[in-house]
Amino acid sequence: MILEVDDLQIHYSTRAGPSGSGVVRAVDGASFAVPEGRIVGLVGESGCGKTTAVRAIMGVLAENGRRAGGRVVFKQQALDEAATKKLLWRDIAYVPQSAMSSLDPVYTVGAQLVEVLTKRGNATGRAARARAVELFDLVGLSENRLRDYPHQFSGGMRQRAAIAIALALEPSLLLADEPVTALDVIVQRQILDMLRELQQRLRLSIVLVTHDISVVAYLCDDVVVMYAGQVIESGPVRDVLARPRHPYTMGLRNAFPDLLSDALELVPISGSPPDLADPPPGCRFAPRCPFALAACTTGTVAIASGSDRTHRSACLRDGEADQLRKAALDPETWLRSSSFATS
Ligand SMILES: Nc1ncnc2c1ncn2[C@@H]1O[C@H](COP(=O)(O)OP(=O)(O)OP(=O)(O)O)[C@@H](O)[C@H]1O
Ligand code: SF4
Ligand SMILES: [Mg+2]
Incomplete structure (x- = not known):
């Protein structure tokens, strides 16, 4: 593994709101790994903590952000802030989410x-x-x-x-935050094809952050699905997208068009992610999950490996994943709101 992120917790301090404590738990116990020479997609809806996670790896968090727990290990070396600074750009490089505007308009x-x-x-x-x-x-x-x-x-x-x-200083790990968002589909594909070519030519490892699961399907080898600051499913793209085991991934797959083919009917997941200053107990997806049971709303749901060990999912109903996946293909399933909605 070139990069291992273990139980990462990133907190932002903000002014306390009526419900929250003033601490936004933007990343709340996320673990994932990037094998050498692979392209790993970090995917999830807006606000689920993707940018925070990659900025934390780079050690370039906003001023009110701090690492409250967890480890980041790059080539077997645990990274604290001082160690990260030494590796920045030469070993690990970052294309920020606002890359378009990060170029200075007054210089060529x-x-x-x-x-x-x-x-x-x-x-x-x-x-x-x-x-x-x-x-x-x-x-x-x-x-x-x-x-x-x-x-x-x-x-x-x-x-x-x-x-x-x-890429100027020949890094071995590239973190690219939403590199094709806001581009039209043809240009998206050109940029993604270029990333694949660069990855092979320069033997790069890449973490590609995106909210669009079709981008992951097009380019990535592995995928890490985040929801509300947590990793809820991960594994090789061909397994996770062909046979998702977490209802959120099943829903995401229905919500985006395929980059290469005419889409079936797109079905959005209704509702929105929880407030990360005051997340609900139990599974954070429960208020939107059509398959939620009472037990899903209490206690924590640990991420578990399937029989092949590389495909991991954090759902209490993991044993019924095949049936749930079938039901998830029916748009009607997503029109029924969860009986455990809190808002
Ligand atoms: N500097 C900050 N202070 C307080 N809260 C923040 C700060 N930056 C991000 N957040 C909050 O942290 C959570 C995660 O944000 P983040 O930008 O990491 O998400 P994201 O998955 O990258 O979203 P997007 O797809 O919109 O880029 C959100 O709830 C966001 O509002
Ligand atoms: S744990 Fe329960 S609420 Fe969460 S995704 Fe699984 S079935 Fe849905
Ligand atoms: Mg982001």
């Missing part, structure tokens, strides 16, 4: 790339310029675009430039 893209190479990488001017040309070529941008400003780039080109900047 080439100047920004050269600055990364000289400041973070200690390259000299001439070598940095030559490397910038190489990096642009690597991400499919022509070298004469180095003189352009970000506003002269399309969304897809800006994303390519942000990836070039992240």
Whole structure:
């Protein structure tokens, strides 16, 4: 494993609201691993803690955020803040969620790339310029675009430039946060194809954050599904998406069109995720789960391995997964609201 995240807990302190304590448990006991040379998709709805998890791995949390527990281990080395700083960009690189706007509008893209190479990488001017040309070529941008400003780039080109900047110092692990959100489907596929090619050519390991399970189906080898700050299912993509065992994953699969084929009817999961300052007891998906039982709303639901050990799921009704999966294919199932809704 190149990266292991074990029982990670990230808290944000905020002003206390009427229900909450003022602590947002944005990541609440998440564990997952990234095998070397694989592309792992971290997927879940908006607000489930994906960005927080990858920013915590990078040690670049917002000021009001802190690691309240858990371990991050990179190449067998446990990372605290000081250790992470040393690895940043050279070993682990990050394409932020706001990559499009993270480019500085007043400098040319080439100047920004050269600055990364000289400041973070200690390259000299001439070598940095030559490397910038190489990096642009690597991400499919022509070298004469180095003189352009970000506003002269399309969304897809800006994303390519942000990836070039992240790859500047030859990291072995790339964390890419929503790299294709807000791009049209054709450009999405071009960027995803480029990531796959880069992964093979540079022997990268990649964590790809997305809210779109069809992006995971298209590109990823493994998937980690998050819900309300927790990992609720994980395993090889071909197993998890063909035979999801957690009702939330079953619902997500119905809610997104396939990138490659005409979709069947899309069925959204009704309701919204819980307030992470005051999450419900028991399974956090219970208020929206069409299969919830009374027992689901008390106690914690541990994540358990299936018979093949690599596919893990945290559902009390895991033993009935085959029947639930069949029922989940019927849109009617998702129109019935859970009898355990709290709001
Ligand atoms: N700086 C912050 N202070 C307080 N709460 C925060 C902060 N940043 C994020 N949160 C909260 O933490 C939770 C997780 O947010 P995060 O941005 O990690 O989710 P996400 O899965 O990346 O969502 P999205 O798909 O919208 O990018 C959310 O409830 C969010 O409102
Ligand atoms: S534990 Fe219960 S509420 Fe949670 S996903 Fe499984 S069946 Fe649904
Ligand atoms: Mg995010």
